[in-house]
Amino acid sequence: SMAATGKRSVLFVCLGNICRSPMAEAVFRSTVKQKGVESEWKIDSAATSTYEIGKLPDPRNLACLKKRGLSSTHRARQITQEDFTKFEYIFGMDNSNMQNINRVKPKNSTAKVELFGSYDPKGQLIIEDPYYGGDEGFEEVFEQVTRCSEGFLKKIY
Numbered sequence: 001s002m003a004a005t006g007k008r009s010v011l012f013v014c015l016g017n018i019c020r021s022p023m024a025e026a027v028f029r030s031t032v033k034q035k036g037v038e039s040e041w042k043i044d045s046a047a048t049s050t051y052e053i054g055k056l057p058d059p060r061n062l063a064c065l066k067k068r069g070l071s072s073t074h075r076a077r078q079i080t081q082e083d084f085t086k087f088e089y090i091f092g093m094d095n096s097n098m099q100n101i102n103r104v105k106p107k108n109s110t111a112k113v114e115l116f117g118s119y120d121p122k123g124q125l126i127i128e129d130p131y132y133g134g135d136e137g138f139e140e141v142f143e144q145v146t147r148c149s150e151g152f153l154k155k156i157y
């Protein structure tokens with residue numbers, strides 16, 4: 001359904017909001033820009049935790065984005081109950097994110113709360129936390145969120 005602003009809206013969520021969800025936000029923003037529909041979208045990301053509030057994305061994330069000419073100035077923030085009536089879609093990355101998202105979800109939530117990986121044409125449902133790994137983990141997240149962005153837009157347009 002179209003929100004009052006006429007915009008479609010999506011909030012990407014992960015544990016710390018410095019790795020997976022800001023990468024998904026940056027890649028989705030680039031994808032809608034490529035398709036010429038950027039002005040139709042409100043796009044944001046948030047954390048389920050308080051671990052990194054106020055921090056820029058992880059340097060390994062920024063390096064991965066920079067290789068593709070992308071960047072992010074997002075500062076980590078924690079999800080709020082207002083997000084559930086502000087955003088049409090709220091996408092978690094793994095089942096732990098989904099449990100934590102559903103814990104804060106208010107009774108008047110209107111958001112569709114789903115795993116972003118459910119839109120992956122390759123069927124890789126879970127986007128794992130790359131925090132304790134190396135650059136290859138961020139490359140894998142990049143590939144997954146790119147496929148999911150395409151799959152999601154194909155489904156709703």
Ligand SMILES: N#Cc1ccccc1-c1cc(NCCCN2CCCCC2)c2ccccc2n1
Nearest residue numbers: 015016017018019020050051052129130131132
């Ligand atoms: N927790 C977990 C966990 C479990 C499995 C895999 C990754 C992680 C993991 C751990 C992190 N920070 C270390 C612990 C933080 N401190 C925990 C105790 C309270 C004070 C904060 C992350 C930080 C940013 C983004 C993703 C992160 N992911």
